[in-house]
Amino acid sequence: MKITVIGAGNVGATCANVIAHKALANQIVLVDVKEGLAEGKALDMWQTASVNIFDTRIIGVTNDYEATKDSEIIVITSGVPRKAGMSRDDLISTNAKIVKDVTQKAIRYSPDAIIIVVSNPLDVMTYAAYLSSNKHHSKVFGMAGILDAARYKSFIAEALNTSPRDVQALLLGGHGDTMVPLPRYTSVSGIPVSQLLEQDEIDRIVQKTRQGGGDLVKMIGTSAWYAPGAAVALMVEAIVHDQHRIFSICAYVNGEYGIRDIYLGVPVKLGRTGVEKVMEIELDENEKQLLYDSACSVRQLKKTLDGMKLF
Numbered sequence: 001m002k003i004t005v006i007g008a009g010n011v012g013a014t015c016a017n018v019i020a021h022k023a024l025a026n027q028i029v030l031v032d033v034k035e036g037l038a039e040g041k042a043l044d045m046w047q048t049a050s051v052n053i054f055d056t057r058i059i060g061v062t063n064d065y066e067a068t069k070d071s072e073i074i075v076i077t078s079g080v081p082r083k084a085g086m087s088r089d090d091l092i093s094t095n096a097k098i099v100k101d102v103t104q105k106a107i108r109y110s111p112d113a114i115i116i117v118v119s120n121p122l123d124v125m126t127y128a129a130y131l132s133s134n135k136h137h138s139k140v141f142g143m144a145g146i147l148d149a150a151r152y153k154s155f156i157a158e159a160l161n162t163s164p165r166d167v168q169a170l171l172l173g174g175h176g177d178t179m180v181p182l183p184r185y186t187s188v189s190g191i192p193v194s195q196l197l198e199q200d201e202i203d204r205i206v207q208k209t210r211q212g213g214g215d216l217v218k219m220i221g222t223s224a225w226y227a228p229g230a231a232v233a234l235m236v237e238a239i240v241h242d243q244h245r246i247f248s249i250c251a252y253v254n255g256e257y258g259i260r261d262i263y264l265g266v267p268v269k270l271g272r273t274g275v276e277k278v279m280e281i282e283l284d285e286n287e288k289q290l291l292y293d294s295a296c297s298v299r300q301l302k303k304t305l306d307g308m309k310l311f
Contacts, residue, residue, distance in 0.1 A: 002029065002072060006074065008030050008032035009032075009225075012118075024233070024236055028042075030042045031064070031102075071106070076125075077118040081222060092305055096308065096310055098119070099129050116141060123144070124298065124304075130263070137251075138274040144175035144179075146231040147227055149169050155209060156188070156193060162188060169181070169186040169187075170186070171209075172265050179209070184284070248266060259295050
């Protein structure tokens, strides 16, 4: 098993490190445009192998996509964060060009690979990778719901002073302020969260989850990387071991939930072939409206990208 991670920044390097620790591949190839960055981080990780007890060989390369040949999974973390003075459209344009470029280079050498997108804005960058790859949508999807759910679970565990391992939760919608955490589908060891927390506390946690990424940027001056990197690795694990796990990820919906032709956060069954099925769950009227509102927000980003005529 060979896995490529494109982008050796904080998220990409963390993702590669977790994948190595989980022994999910024989080889991980870390790719970056900055000379020496991927090589240095890969070497540093490889030198922990005897300490952390893993055998996965990690190599780093600078823009050498031939080294990624025959990868079974490609993780794309490339892109730039939004900077002062940069509009949302500027960010979409810049990162879409990057995602298009790296996707086309990677699939030239690994045409059968599954592609996982982490670049932001996540939902529309997943769509960009889909257009760039000309692959079936079941083979191209994005990481978002697992990360958002992890944040949601951590806040619930903190409020209850319990282990986050006992919290089960589900989120839908776009990766951002319009995401839709679902308290009705949230439980702690099978106990509905509504029986454990007051409604105003649940509402506070939901809002804290929606702004979780932004809060971290304010604290550390850049996007998070430990939780996103671990979330991607969990998706990779489900694929490598054909676990048929049910996760919320950024997947293509075409009729499910009454929504068509868009990448959006929904629960799916994930296994060796990629997205095996989009899972449709029952939503009440308020939940449906929140999901449709989120889909509309994502669709506006999609229209912005379409209008740039990059594909």
